[in-house]
Amino acid sequence: xxxQPDSASPLGGAKVxxxxxxxxxxxxxxxxxxxxxxxxxxxxxxxVGERIETLLATPLREVKVQVSIELDSGEIxxxxxxxxxxxxxxxxxxxxLRYHPLVDQEDMVGQAALMTWKTAVVxxxxxxxxxGITCDPTAMxxxxxxxxxxxxxxxxxxxxxxxxxxxxxxxNTNPQVMAWIMDQYSKYHGHSPAVVTGKPVDLYGSRGxxxxxxxxxxxxxxxxxxxxxxxxxxxxxAIQGFGNVGSHTARLVxxxxxxxxAVSDVHGGTKNASGLDVPALFEHVxxxxxxKDFPGGxxxxxxxxxxxDCEVLVPAAxxxxxxxxxxxxxxxxxxxxGANAPVDPEADEVLEKRGVLVVPDILAxxxxxxxxxxxxxxxxxxxxxxxxxxxxxxxxxxxEAYERVAxxxxxxxxxxxxxxxxxxIGRVGKATVLRGI
Amino acid sequence: MGSRLVKKLIQIPICRGLSEPEAAExxxxxxxxxxxxxxxxFREGEMGDALYVVLEGQIEVSKSDRQGRxxxxxKLGDGSVLGEMSLVCGDxxxxxSAHALTDAKLLKIPSARFSKLLRNDSVAALKIxxxxxxxxxxxxxxxxEKLLDAMEKGKRRExxxxxQRILSDWxx
Numbered sequence: 001x002x003x004q005p006d007s008a009s010p011l012g013g014a015k016v017x018x019x020x021x022x023x024x025x026x027x028x029x030x031x032x033x034x035x036x037x038x039x040x041x042x043x044x045x046x047x048v049g050e051r052i053e054t055l056l057a058t059p060l061r062e063v064k065v066q067v068s069i070e071l072d073s074g075e076i077x078x079x080x081x082x083x084x085x086x087x088x089x090x091x092x093x094x095x096x097l098r099y100h101p102l103v104d105q106e107d108m109v110g111q112a113a114l115m116t117w118k119t120a121v122v123x124x125x126x127x128x129x130x131x132g133i134t135c136d137p138t139a140m141x142x143x144x145x146x147x148x149x150x151x152x153x154x155x156x157x158x159x160x161x162x163x164x165x166x167x168x169x170x171x172n173t174n175p176q177v178m179a180w181i182m183d184q185y186s187k188y189h190g191h192s193p194a195v196v197t198g199k200p201v202d203l204y205g206s207r208g209x210x211x212x213x214x215x216x217x218x219x220x221x222x223x224x225x226x227x228x229x230x231x232x233x234x235x236x237x238a239i240q241g242f243g244n245v246g247s248h249t250a251r252l253v254x255x256x257x258x259x260x261x262a263v264s265d266v267h268g269g270t271k272n273a274s275g276l277d278v279p280a281l282f283e284h285v286x287x288x289x290x291x292k293d294f295p296g297g298x299x300x301x302x303x304x305x306x307x308x309d310c311e312v313l314v315p316a317a318x319x320x321x322x323x324x325x326x327x328x329x330x331x332x333x334x335x336x337x338g339a340n341a342p343v344d345p346e347a348d349e350v351l352e353k354r355g356v357l358v359v360p361d362i363l364a365x366x367x368x369x370x371x372x373x374x375x376x377x378x379x380x381x382x383x384x385x386x387x388x389x390x391x392x393x394x395x396x397x398x399x400e401a402y403e404r405v406a407x408x409x410x411x412x413x414x415x416x417x418x419x420x421x422x423x424x425i426g427r428v429g430k431a432t433v434l435r436g437i
Numbered sequence: 438m439g440s441r442l443v444k445k446l447i448q449i450p451i452c453r454g455l456s457e458p459e460a461a462e463x464x465x466x467x468x469x470x471x472x473x474x475x476x477x478x479f480r481e482g483e484m485g486d487a488l489y490v491v492l493e494g495q496i497e498v499s500k501s502d503r504q505g506r507x508x509x510x511x512k513l514g515d516g517s518v519l520g521e522m523s524l525v526c527g528d529x530x531x532x533x534s535a536h537a538l539t540d541a542k543l544l545k546i547p548s549a550r551f552s553k554l555l556r557n558d559s560v561a562a563l564k565i566x567x568x569x570x571x572x573x574x575x576x577x578x579x580x581x582e583k584l585l586d587a588m589e590k591g592k593r594r595e596x597x598x599x600x601q602r603i604l605s606d607w608x609x
Binding site for chain 2: 046
């Protein structure tokens with residue numbers, strides 16, 4: 001029972017604001033820039049040299065296609081779709097597909113690279129890619145979105161595939177869109193459920209996929225807390241964002257005995273120093289569509305949430321939530337990046353100086369792509385795993401990834417983020433060298 | 438020396454700016470030689486005491502690489518000059534070998550002749566030395582580019598090995 005954000009989108013997924021200058025999307029755009037910054041920082045610490053850096057940063061292939069459809073009105077509209085494939089040295093490429101008015105090629109390139117590093121950190125045998133269509137699905141009917149999706153598949157079916165590049169849901173795309181992609185691709189290539197992940201559980205999707213990012217976050221959090229000598233039981237959590245990542249994280253942390261002392265969404269927040277009653281909060285969200293005005297807590301702004309008295313802060317809403325301006329107010333000891341790039345590079349330096357342990361996005365929120373990998377594995381083997389198995393395998397992957405990152409961080413005296421990029425560059429670099437240039 | 442040959446000689450690059458009498462003075466003692474296709478003109482390492490002007494045919498200049506395999510440096514046609522280093526360096530060893538790719542006719546000018554002309558402040562000899570300097574500068578420029586290419590190639594190989602070394606240093 002996951003609360004669905006109220007949305008004008010026919011897909012019922014994450015809400016797209018009609019304002020193209022909305023901060024939310026720029027947050028996402030910054031994710032690409034921030035990832036590029038952190039990649040270069042790690043590459044320079046490793047001293048790989050300018051030409052190796054360029055080799056690793058340059059995308060393998062950038063596909064830009066026309067996606068023309070007939071709207072319900074009979075009007076013909078032409079959209080532009082992209083699929084950017086960054087690196088395939090470690091395996092077929094993997095990355096989300098987003099429908100948004102501000103999708104552009106440069107941003108996609110950065111996002112595709114981010115996927116290369118993320119899949120490398122958790123050691124799933126994938127490279128990185130990303131794609132999207134520049135469109136506003138909130139202004140389209142479901143039928144129009146379906147035609148758009150199928151037409152896009154017609155245009156890129158020769159560059160994607162179970163052993164080439166496997167799309168997944170992203171901003172404004174959901175399991176239904178993935179089902180259409182599977183169906184359309186299968187018309188060209190025969191029955192191919194493994195061409196996309198994030199499919200509905202009733203159509204070759206994996207159990208546990210929906211909660212995977214939140215669950216992965218929890219598994220990493222347990223390891224971090226163990227390392228700093230804090231039990232999860234009784235630890236205080238503040239969670240910004242109550243969408244797919246934030247809501248599952250709150251539920252799982254609560255089940256684990258942690259105290260969720262503050263949560264917020266776009267409408268506002270709620271706090272309770274002795275711990276919110278999370279199941280009651282879910283009921284409230286189901287009824288009202290927001291965590292705001294929850295009777296079991298006091299009102300709390302997003303800024304107050306980021307400065308909340310707690311052990312673990314989980315920004316799981318927007319990119320760029322923490323900047324040089326508000327980072328000095330953070331009281332948490334540990335910051336778990338649920339969203340992509342919620343901490344901008346300036347804030348990252350502030351937090352490092354203040355001794356806040358930042359667990360980076362490419363490690364912390366990699367549970368999603370990990371279970372996507374499990375979905376693909378199940379599809380290729382024509383079998384299904386029960387949720388216990390999915391969760392157990394996820395735990396293994398997340399623990400192992402954290403352990404490797406923490407070891408590099410300790411031995412080289414590097415922040416976890418830089419250590420994660422070092423590990424990713426190492427794995428991609430090794431595959432590249434072994435395969436030959 | 439026939440005036441027809443002199444007229445031809447003042448057309449070639451190293452004789453640029455020479456008048457007919459000046460050319461006649463320089464080439465007074467020049468000897469014409471001919472080579473059959475495949476015949477060697479000189480061999481790398483021999484003492485060089487003359488400069489050659491190709492009048493007809495094609496000459497290949499080659500040099501042994503470190504493994505002793507001949508590498509072609511240049512193919513020279515009508516009007517080209519070879520052995521010019523002997524002119525500048527006196528009796529130095531030939532830096533490369535030369536042989537005829539086709540039947541060829543060449544004009545040989547002993548280095549000693551030039552030394553003598555230069556000692557006597559011959560304007561003709563100075564003009565030729567100036568022209569030679571230009572030819573050699575151009576060759577040096579080409580060499581610089583080849584050297585850069587070779588350095589880049591060497592570096593690329595090092596770069597990949599270096600990257601591998603870095604990765605094992607970081608022990609993944």
